[in-house]
């Protein structure tokens with residue numbers, strides 16, 4: 387005999403971003419968690435990221451970025467665009483502190499990052515979520531383990547986040563794929579796993595590098611809605627993309643890179 | 653019993669969504685286990701541990717045999733009575749025996765008769781020889797108490813006074829000293845070799861760790877990006893290498909234990925054979941005691957700890 391609440395809904399491929407009910411449950415949780423980790427601590431209107439006349443070159447090569455200055459305000463949503471090779475990934479890596487600028491100042495969460503200690507670096511990175519262009523999932527860990535990674539490396543007990551990870555996985559439509567190793571996932575599934583990993587620790591800043599590059603337009607729109615939802619809950623979002631169709635769906639600030647220079651459009 | 657809660661999956665609040673899969677894999681090692689390289693390293697550690705353990709076992713046998721030997725030699729001193737022209741050797745022997753027995757602290761004295769003394773020479777001179785013409789010295793074996801050594805100096809001077817140039821006391825002091833120098837040397841060599849082998853293990857682990865770090869650069873980078881600090885990453889590598897070290901150390905020490913056990917058995921069988929007594933006299937019981945086994949197990953444990961520590965230091969160094 388079936389229980390009165392019925393069989394649990396199976397996430398289908400068609401609506402794998404979940405039902406409105408799931409959506410709200412996740413949002414409420416994220417919102418309440420955001421309060422104690424988030425923007426209240428980092429000062430009311432301090433920019434999340436500030437670049438001042440930043441120049442960047444790889445080795446002895448030409449300058450990829452020159453004299454780039456901008457700020458990312460808390461709770462803001464923006465696109466970073468420009469042709470392939472314009473330096474979008476490089477700019478994200480500068481924010482991520484995985485490369486150092488050749489000149490100029492980079493501040494993240496109000497902290498100037500030249501000469502930052504390793505401990506402080508770890509602290510800053512824990513406040514960011516990143517979706518890499520090439521996903522960078524660890525192939526020897528299951529989808530579940532990959533998504534749980536940011537919590538695991540904070541040495542939290544597995545039992546304390548298990549339900550949360552599973553819930554997020556179901557919400558991005560990977561509920562049935564938790565056991566699977568990344569090499570067996572489709573491009574779109576990897577993309578969603580990478581996004582889930584970026585979201586699981588509820589970052590204050592989300593960086594996404596071409597997050598819709600590998601998915602069909604309808605999934606791209608759903609992923610975009612996911613980022614906007616996250617932004618509505620307080621996370622600053624920066625999406626690097628050259629997909630104009632996608633950008634036209636949202637009225638958001640556009641940072642356009644071209645020939646090493648940055649132009650801001652509204 | 654009425655306080656028992658229903659299992660989580662049957663609670664209505666949770667039943668709205670499917671329960672967590674029971675076989676969900678969690679917390680697999682963060683550093684992928686490269687089986688070929690891991691097996692090679694475990695084999696190297698096993699071999700080195702085996703050699704170190706054997707060496708320690710051999711040193712232990714030598715030292716404990718020397719100890720046994722020393723013990724039995726130290727409990728005996730001998731008086732040698734030389735025949736000399738114009739003297740009655742039997743009377744001299746009796747005189748010496750009487751002096752020894754009178755000395756405090758001498759538990760017993762056994763006079764080797766003329767035939768016994770001649771028999772002692774047989775191995776050197778062959779049997780069937782008529783030794784009656786030869787001036788064969790006579791021996792008196794004195795037994796000392798097991799705990800205290802009596803004052804042998806006064807006994808010696810009493811003997812030379814009474815029988816000058818005829819009786820002499822041999823307390824094997826030179827012998828004992830040489831024996832203990834030899835035992836200490838063997839122990840030192842054993843410790844040195846074990847230290848060298850442990851250093852070699854450490855170096856092998858350094859190279860393996862650097863290889864693993866280089867091979868897992870991607871993984872390390874991702875771990876950094878998701879907020880892992882260096883200590884956490886070092887721990888991930890360390891736990892992997894500790895497991896390898898434990899495996900290698902256990903294998904090597906286990907093999908060494910087997911070999912030592914087998915050698916002990918063989919020695920026992922040998923000893924019951926014809927030449928056994930002499931072998932036992934020469935090599936002691938040729939069996940490692942519980943200390944020997946403990947040393948071997950300890951070397952296995954030390955090898956795994958060294959592996960873990962070295963890999964941790966190497967990773968921290970690499971990340972800097």
Ligand SMILES: Nc1ncnc2c1ncn2[C@@H]1O[C@H](COP(=O)(O)OP(=O)(O)O)[C@@H](O)[C@H]1O
Pocket residue numbers: 444447450468469470471472473474475476477
């Ligand atoms: N690691 C690197 N070493 C040298 N040159 C690089 C490296 N990464 C990127 N570049 C160069 O920097 C420029 C900008 O690259 P990138 O930031 O990836 O652009 P985008 O993400 O906009 O396509 C390109 O010309 C690329 O060749």
Ligand SMILES: [Mg+2]
Pocket residue numbers: 474475476519595
């Ligand atoms: Mg790029």
